[in-house]
Amino acid sequence: MSSPIRVVVTGAAGQIAYSLLYQIAKGDVFGADQPIILHLLDIPPMMEVLGGVVMEIIDLALPLVTEIVPTADPAVAFKDVDAAFLVGAMPRKQGMERKDLLSANVKIFKVQGEALDKYAKKTVKVLVVGNPANTNALVCSRYAPSIARENFTAMTRLDQNRGRAQIAERLKVNVGQVNNVVIWGNHSATQVPDANSATVDLGSGPVPVTEALKNDEWLKGEFITTVQKRGATVIAARKMSSAVSAAKAAGDHMHDIWHGTAPGQFVSMGVISDGSYGAPEDVIFSFPVTIENKEWKIVQVRDFSIMYPYYLLHHKTSMPGRSLICI
Numbered sequence: 514m515s516s517p518i519r520v521v522v523t524g525a526a527g528q529i530a531y532s533l534l535y536q537i538a539k540g541d542v543f544g545a546d547q548p549i550i551l552h553l554l555d556i557p558p559m560m561e562v563l564g565g566v567v568m569e570i571i572d573l574a575l576p577l578v579t580e581i582v583p584t585a586d587p588a589v590a591f592k593d594v595d596a597a598f599l600v601g602a603m604p605r606k607q608g609m610e611r612k613d614l615l616s617a618n619v620k621i622f623k624v625q626g627e628a629l630d631k632y633a634k635k636t637v638k639v640l641v642v643g644n645p646a647n648t649n650a651l652v653c654s655r656y657a658p659s660i661a662r663e664n665f666t667a668m669t670r671l672d673q674n675r676g677r678a679q680i681a682e683r684l685k686v687n688v689g690q691v692n693n694v695v696i697w698g699n700h701s702a703t704q705v706p707d708a709n710s711a712t713v714d715l716g717s718g719p720v721p722v723t724e725a726l727k728n729d730e731w732l733k734g735e736f737i738t739t740v741q742k743r744g745a746t747v748i749a750a751r752k753m754s755s756a757v758s759a760a761k762a763a764g765d766h767m768h769d770i771w772h773g774t775a776p777g778q779f780v781s782m783g784v785i786s787d788g789s790y791g792a793p794e795d796v797i798f799s800f801p802v803t804i805e806n807k808e809w810k811i812v813q814v815r816d817f818s819i820m821y822p823y824y825l826l827h828h829k830t831s832m833p834g835r836s837l838i839c840i
């Protein structure tokens with residue numbers, strides 16, 4: 514067995530963490546042989562609830578968990594961590610304006626960025642789940658200048674998983690047969706789900722989904738809006754936001770950072786933009802990436818001009834990059 518790594522989950526008393534912690538603890542994310550010291554951060558009023566979560570992790574009786582560190586202190590939470598799941602964030606409350614939501618979250622992610630900068634390993638991989646995820650990741654990275662910007666990523670994997678599942682259902686195949694769905698831009702209603710590069714393996718290797726499905730109208734219409742609105746549809750039914758699927762996506766995202774992407778496959782995540790595909794530079798923007806040795810690389814799937822009809826259709830603007838960075 515290797516020596517334990519330290520993994521912090523913020524918002525540890527919340528509903529996404531409740532599912533995510535089990536996946537991490539049983540080895541789904543970092544590997545079945547990788548012992549973990551779990552750092553759990555939440556705010557002081559949630560410490561009693563967090564105590565209950567700790568009891569449950571103990572009761573899981575999972576040998577990979579060698580120690581649990583529950584805390585409300587970022588200095589303790591981020592000390593020497595190898596990986597960070599930043600799930601906790603200020604939710605948008607009724608009547609709250611966008612700027613109020615932003616300023617509340619800037620405060621949280623400033624504190625956490627500074628704590629990462631001061632206490633975490635310089636190699637730490639940071640996944641931001643808490644919304645607005647792209648903006649929060651950027652803020653966090655700005656306040657952690659001693660850690661490479663490339664180590665901060667934002668989650669659009671839930672949207673990618675939703676897209677794969679929609680296509681698999683439509684084609685009546687297993688979701689494992691569908692790959693390379695791209696989410697451009699942001700995790701919000703302004704995202705652009707894109708099946709142009711998606712493949713399906715019908716038994717003799719991957720073929721384009723566009724050819725297998727032969728239904729461009731659906732791929733350019735209902736497919737996109739279904740994925741864009743899926744979060745709101747789940748809330749309307751469940752009266753709570755997506756949790757187990759968000760946790761699974763966070764696990765998938767960090768798993769791929771840790772272990773790399775499979776040959777011929779790419780995944781979507783918010784990463785610091787180098788201006789590829791006409792996206793604005795230096796913002797966190799969701800691109801298709803491949804990952805090797807814990808480093809991501811933006812995939813150049815095709816000429817950006819192919820995306821124009823989508824941007825024009827869904828954002829009603831000829832300035833695609835600008836419209837995609839709004840939260």
Ligand SMILES: NC(=O)c1ccc[n+]([C@@H]2O[C@H](COP(=O)([O-])OP(=O)(O)OC[C@H]3O[C@@H](n4cnc5c(N)ncnc54)[C@H](O)[C@@H]3O)[C@@H](O)[C@H]2O)c1
Pocket residue numbers: 523524525526527528529530554555556559600601602603604621641642643644645646668669670671672700754755756759
């Ligand atoms: N990127 C995505 O695809 C995606 C998908 C679903 C949800 N989300 C977002 O994930 C976040 C968490 O969702 P949830 O359903 O678990 O929410 P939740 O309200 O159940 O839990 C959030 C937890 O964060 C804690 N918290 C708040 N401020 C904190 C701080 N400064 N430090 C540490 N902990 C803090 C809260 O006390 C709470 O326990 C939300 O922002 C949600 O919008 C993102």
